[in-house]
Amino acid sequence: MFQKTSPQPPLSIPHPEGVSNEKFRAAMSRFTAGVTLVTAHDPDSGASGEDVGMTATAFMSVSLDPPLVLVSVRNGSRMDDLLAEQPLWAVSLLSENQRQIAGRFAMKGRLSDRLLFQDVPYTRGAVSGAPLIGGALAVVECRTEKRVEAGDHTLVIGRVLEVGLPNADDGPLTYFKGRYRHLGP
Numbered sequence: 001m002f003q004k005t006s007p008q009p010p011l012s013i014p015h016p017e018g019v020s021n022e023k024f025r026a027a028m029s030r031f032t033a034g035v036t037l038v039t040a041h042d043p044d045s046g047a048s049g050e051d052v053g054m055t056a057t058a059f060m061s062v063s064l065d066p067p068l069v070l071v072s073v074r075n076g077s078r079m080d081d082l083l084a085e086q087p088l089w090a091v092s093l094l095s096e097n098q099r100q101i102a103g104r105f106a107m108k109g110r111l112s113d114r115l116l117f118q119d120v121p122y123t124r125g126a127v128s129g130a131p132l133i134g135g136a137l138a139v140v141e142c143r144t145e146k147r148v149e150a151g152d153h154t155l156v157i158g159r160v161l162e163v164g165l166p167n168a169d170d171g172p173l174t175y176f177k178g179r180y181r182h183l184g185p
Contacts, residue, residue: 033057035102035173035180038071039122039130040082040089051131052113054079055106057175058153059091067160069140072153078113083156087144090125092133095170096182101133102173103180127162137172139164 018024036059043049058072071091073080083089094102104116121134128141142158149155174181 029177032174032176032181034059035094035098035175036071037092037094037101037105037133037136038073038079038089039092039132040079040086041124041129041131042082042086043129044085050114051117052078052082053105053116053131055102056091062157068145068157069142069160070155070157072150072155075149075152075154080154083144083154084147088128088130088142089144089156089158090128090130090132090139090141092131092136093138093140094133094173095135095137095167096173097170098133098135098173099180125162132164132166135167135170137165137167137170139166 019027034057036056037053038056038059039051039053041049041051054073054077056071056073060070062068062070069091073083101120104120117131120131122131123134124130125132125139125141128143130141132139132141140160141162142160144156145159146157147154148157171183174183
């Protein structure tokens with residue numbers, strides 16, 4: 001008779017310097033982050049261009065004077081490639097009621113961005129030309145100031161050119177332990 005054994009966890013192999021990917025991912029999953037949608041318009045794609053979007057939790061304010069923000073994008077992603085060429089982009093800070101939008105733009109192996117924007121209410125930013133998601137807590141339009149390669153991601157630092165505060169009533173959409181969450185009352 002064969003004994004049934006439980007599957008062994010994958011080996012945790014550390015990097016030459018530092019912890020393993022698994023340990024690092026586990027630690028970072030315990031950091032609560034706000035959820036944003038980074039958008040840009042690719043004027044060179046098709047007759048009227050194409051809108052591109054990605055869900056990001058690695059977003060932060062960098063400086064008040066001048067007003068700067070930072071977003072981290074995966075190297076080689078569609079957004080990374082576009083922001084290397086297109087200096088204007090926007091970020092919509094998602095509300096707790098926009099979980100479906102966040103999930104839609106975070107899918108791996110997803111459909112075209114054109115299909116992802118269908119049924120998502122947005123206006124076009126006057127400065128960036130990028131989609132600004134309707135119902136977001138705030139929107140910021142940016143121009144890239146600097147790109148810094150950092151491991152498998154690129155940190156894109158943008159000067160904030162315009163802001164909007166379309167929704168002050170809802171709470172923020174957050175991400176904690178691999179799931180979208182909202183803050184309790």
